[in-house]
Amino acid sequence: MVDYRRYKKLFIPGPTEVRKEVLEEMGRPMIGHRSKELSALYGELVPKLQELLYTKNHVFLSTSSSTGFMEAAVRNCVKKKCLNLVCGAFSEKWHKITVANGKDAEAMEIEWGTGHRAGDIEEKLSTGEFDAITLVHNETSTGTMNKLQEISEVMKKFPDVMFLVDTVSSMAGVKIEVDKLGIDVCLAGVQKAFAVPPGLAVAAVSEKAIEKAKQVENRGYYFDFLTFLKYDGKKQTITTPAISQMYALNLQMDRVKEEGLENRFKRHKEMADYTRKWASENFGLFVEEGYRSDTVTAVANNKGINVAELNEKLGERKMMLSNGYGDLKEKTFRIGHMGDLTLDEMKELTDAIDEILGEGK
Ligand SMILES: *Cc1c(COP(=O)(O)O)cnc(C)c1O
Secondary structure, three states: OOOHHHOOEEOOOOOOOOOHHHHHHOOOOOOOOOOHHHHHHHHHHHHHHHHHOOOOOEEEEEOOOHHHHHHHHHHHHOOOOEEEEEOOHHHHHHHHHHHHOOOOEEEEEOOOOOOOOHHHHHHHHOOOOOOEEEEEOEEOOOOEEOOHHHHHHHHOOOOOOEEEEEOOOOEOOEOOOHHHHOOOEEEEEOOOOOOOOOOOEEEEEOHHHHHHHHHOOOOOOOOOHHHHHHHHOOOOOOOOOOHHHHHHHHHHHHHHHHHOHHHHHHHHHHHHHHHHHHHHHHOEEOOOOOOEOOOEEEEEOOOOOOHHHHHHHHHHOOEEOEEOOHHHEOOEEEEEOOOOOOHHHHHHHHHHHHHHHHHOO
8 A cells, every 4th residue: 555645745847746546547457559448548548638739730649758759859840950949958958959869950048037039039030041949838947938829920920940849847737729829849748737647748740740750851760750640540659658657647638627728727827826926925036027937936045045955844744846957956946836736735835835944033
């Protein structure tokens, strides 16, 4: 028997808390990966994901973490040159991945804690140098959420430029209307706002991206969109998938539907508003106004508290938050408010922090 009380409640920006019934769903007996049962599961799951993403595009499942699909996106969709929009650690990594795949690429870096301006992107794309851009919608390392709508308006002026978007820490927490936004590859892993154990990634891939892939050489094997498509036609995956995660995600998508998509997005917004208010009253906010994430808040540690020590003390109370990412360690700390967490749980966390910090006075 698992003693759930031994574990800390995760207020980190992934992996996130997973409900007991979803964890238990992973304990189902195995089925063959070429069986009718697998195709039935696949056939149930994919339409639920299309509904979540407001899309008619193909939705592929990869047995990898999200990074796998970041690699797939550039590998399949960049022929000429990629513009990597960089505003934090994950977007910087996408630039490195692009280069590591032998693609010509340029990073457009802005100060961390700020968001990308549509006008700057338009100017850059007007050079005609690029046939793809990568954008991290919700930069988890800094707590910045980019303005997807505004950027998508610009992208519509460049229909030949592939619009590749990492929504790893926003998908299933924030409304993302893939078809309206014209996103060619919209990717995420299930361990963040989906609130499913890690091991599976999801990507909505447009017909345009498929056509592009046909013109790109050296797409590799594991992440070749054309091979994904071939197996999708059989409601199967290229190789043995993470069947347990598929079960868990399928059940979780029913929970998402039960809650209602709009309610789910609203709950995330409420948790974000609450956490930001608490943070600005007690510390400060790292990200400029207008670009603050609805799934993770980066608190500016302007009081100079010892974040690692705070987290130790929270641990005694079976809670955990995240220190700042990389160089932002101790300068910021991050509170995840995504997945299945509730406003009441956010209040429990901030009450605990207030109490712990009050003790030293
Ligand atoms: C977590 C995260 C990733 C990496 O995800 P993995 O599933 O660990 O590969 C990439 N981008 C963003 C924005 C993330 O939050």
